[in-house]
Amino acid sequence: MKRPVVIGLIALLLASAPSVSVAQAKANQLFGAKSTGSPHKPQAIGSYAKGCGAGLVELxxxxPTWQAMRLSRNRNWGHPDAIAFIQRLSAFxxxxxxxxxxxxxxxxxxxGGPMLSGHQSHQIGLDIDVWMLPPKSLRLNRSQRENISSISVRSQDQRSVNGNWxxxxxxxxxxxxxxxxxxxxxxxxPVKIELCKTxxxxxxxxxxxxxxLYGHNYHFHVxxxxxxxxxxCATQTPSVAELSKGGNGCDDTLRWWVTDYLNPPKTKPQTPAKPAPQKRNSRNYVMADLPQACQTVLAAP
Ligand SMILES: [Zn+2]
Known part of the structure; x- marks a missing residue:
């Protein structure tokens, strides 16, 4: 091999080395460290639970009709569609x-991207949590927004809504x-059960x-x-087969959440089943797990 070719190869290897290490870096640590949006055209990249957001803007x-809570988390960033939605719904x-x-x-x-704590989704700027607590004031200061808690609209036994609803x-x-x-x-x-009734x-x-869904008694998720x-941007397919057939979900699949889900029926002890394959947790994603474009979003100034 001629010397220039060898030097060229070494240069190529060196140049590619950093991106190899980025590819294996924990995505939630890299995205969790970013304090500002990327200077790109707004774009949701990937799926709700495996992706990132370019050009997200801060709510x-x-x-006039909202306050962002828990400002210390710096999670009040979304796709412009999300910001516009919040403006519409809060005005209503x-x-x-x-x-x-x-x-x-x-x-x-x-x-966007995976987070160090909390959610699996909320990664592409299109998921929004809205508190069940009716705002009495829109003049809360930073520390009040850290310390006030939302309210649960679900009864203690988890089967119905409570008096906060x-x-x-x-x-x-x-x-x-x-x-x-x-x-x-x-x-x-219980919220859906109540809506189906009324x-x-x-x-x-x-x-x-x-x-x-489990949880979601202190907030609802849009x-x-x-x-x-x-x-x-990966569209989510219907998660409940029945719903894809045009039903409204006011049926047995709904009752399951307040019966068998809370009290799994006893079954005869069986030979131990094979352990289910571990579902990958977004907390463990490395950059290579996310769409390639997320590396560009991350690297931008
Ligand atoms: Zn949520």
């Missing part, structure tokens, strides 16, 4: 008796579900967007659709 800490909420607007929990980190909660959830930019909403099962039969088209024209 103003206080707006402000028209509800007892509600000044909305308290907004986590959206995403400044560049109001018709205004129902109206806000319905409004959110009818918003064309919303893909689905996650709520504790919504008029002729007015339930929005109900299929309301999905029961998941927006991939923005129009946003290639590289």
């Amino acid at each position: 103003p800490e206080t707006g 909420a402000a028209g509800q008796r007892g509600w000044q607007g909305l308290y907004i929990g986590d959206i995403s980190q400044p560049r 109001t018709p205004q909660h129902a109206a806000i959830l319905k409004q959110a579900a009818r918003d064309p930019s919303v893909d689905r909403l996650f709520v504790t099962a 919504a008029r039969r002729s007015d339930r088209d929005w109900m299929q967007k309301i999905r029961p 998941r927006l659709k991939c923005p129009k024209g946003n290639r590289g």
Whole structure:
């Protein structure tokens, strides 16, 4: 091999070395360290639980009809679609008796990506947590926003809503579900059971967007659709087969959450099953697990 070729090869190896190490670096540590958005055109990259966000923008800490909570987390960043949605829904909420607007929990980190703590999703700037606590004031200071807690709308036995639940909660959830930019909403099962009971039969088209999930009694979770024209954003397929057939989910799959889910039926002891393959936790993702474009988002100044 001629000398220049060898030197060329070594140079190539050296040049590629840093990106190899980035590829194996823990994604949540890298994304968790970013304090500002990336200077790109806004784009959701990858999927809700495995991706990042380019050009995310900060939700103003206080707006006319909202406040962002837990500012120390710096998770009030989202795709512009998410910011616009929060403006719309909070303006609606402000028209509800007892509600000044909305308290907004986590959206995403400044560049999205996996987090050091908390959520598996919220990675691409399109997931928004909204507190169940009706805002009495939109003048909370930073420390109040760290210390105030939301309220649970679920009973102790986890089977029904409690006295904190109001018709205004129902109206806000319905409004959110009818918003064309919303893909689905996650709520504790008793909330959906209550909505199934109270919504008029002729007015339930929005109900299929309301999905029961564990937790979600202190906040509800809004998941927006991939923005129009946003290639590289992975649309989530229906998670409940029945729902994809046009049902509204007010059925046995819903009752399961307040029966067998809480009290698994006893079965005869069987020979130990093979351990289920470990589900990969977004906390362990390395950069190579995320779409390639996330390295560009991360590397930008
Ligand atoms: Zn959430």
